[in-house]
Amino acid sequence: MLLRPIDDFSRVASPALQPAGQAADTRPVLMILHQETSTPGRVGNALRALGHPLDIRRPRFGAALPETLDGHAGVVVFGGPMSANDPDDYIRREIDWIAVPLRERRPFLGICLGAQMLAAQLGARVSPHPEGRAEIGYYDIRPTAAGLAMCAQWPRQVYHWHCEGFALPTGAELLAEGGDFPVQAIRAGSAYGLQFHPDVTCAMLHRWTTRGHERLELPGARPRRDHFADRALHDAAERAWLADFLDHWLTRMPAALPALPLREAAE
Template sequence: MPTAPSAPPAPSVPPAERPKVLIVLHQETSSPGRVGQALERRGFHLDIRRPRFGDLLPQTLEAHRGAVVFGGPMSANDPEPWIHREIDWMEVPLREQAPFLGICLGAQMLARHLGARVAPHGDGLAEIGYYRLRPTASGSSLMDWPDFVYQWHREGFEVPAGGELLATGDAFENQAFRVGPAAYGIQFHAELTYHMMNRWTVHGSARMAMPGAQGRRDHFAGRALHDAAVRAWLDRFLDLWIGTADQPAAQAAAG
């Protein structure tokens, strides 16, 4: 399958004048990581908002090229009002067919918005570390996928009605799906940087004792083996999903 050329370096245009991508984070110290870095290299300005701490989400994405909703330690099933408001807000990118990406919690929120179930594994398993990923026929027709991806979750999502399953896993079968022309949900963390892995495995060390989770040493060994393929996948995905500031992806332009 032919691949698009790598994105050019970010242009020397003031950030306020660049096309914006909405970035939704859920903790005070959260970072958009490699996804944010890649979007900036593609010429986008990151409009970072944290609804959990009072930031409002836009009523339309007309002023944004797309939106990314990241993960967090909370659950899409939690009763906090801000979680319900954020799930309801996902009507905006879906209605406008704007490029939307939900990562981990963001994907689970998208599934909930569309009426699908989000729940823990039936045997109490967690995926914390690197785990095998298998593209479906639909996923393979879009792009090449890495064999292993980084996970940090104990809940999974059903594929919503009308959604297209793109990748599967072992313990948690549903790993990536698409809804409409430009909305994607992925369970795994392609945004992870080396700094983030250090922080997560220190502050979240208790989670590595959960059934199915991998030990800290295995996280770093897995990164050495698999990170290059995940990084290459992210570039392919962004080519497909949003393109660059100067050259939108075909589906982004159509939306």
């Protein structure tokens, strides 16, 4: 018998995910990555299972971003070790570019750094924890009423790797909250931001805790052994939630969305 790997999402590729009478949207999803070795991980696996090719671009290394998302079903901006507050030109350009999916009201998902870039575009503060604490490992999140209306079942704990967080932007809905970093998931029109990492596969977990082992010494970070022990407890719920979330994000987006205040482009 052929066993599927634990990070396989082929089970979610079902015609039932499409509303009745609506043709499947098989345009590619734009994937914005920030390191040479980064991958779209579990999010990429899930989107491929839904029938979407992946258009992977790394603007940090010179890849151009499209002037419109007419040719894409949506866009995902992933994490990275840099900060949304860094002065690098590619960071400023990428935050400015997020105005494109916001203006066109196209599905946008920011994960960790990507969520912080979204918050910066919407005028919210991105900053370290006031006591220098980090969330590196599994931590509790609590869905709000708005979060439960979107996805009925949320995992109790999700995987994090960050030492900065962001304030709730004006006009955005809080979908999930946490402890040291209260804003964990938001929706702003057609855009969603997640402070945590549902994209992490088991291979990525090994790589991050090996190459980034010095971050495990930060205040609040979990020891390496806990990352794997907690994954055994919480990963199935996080994986099931991700499938439900992506279904909502791409196929059940509300038709009428509020306009959002957009940031002026940096000079």
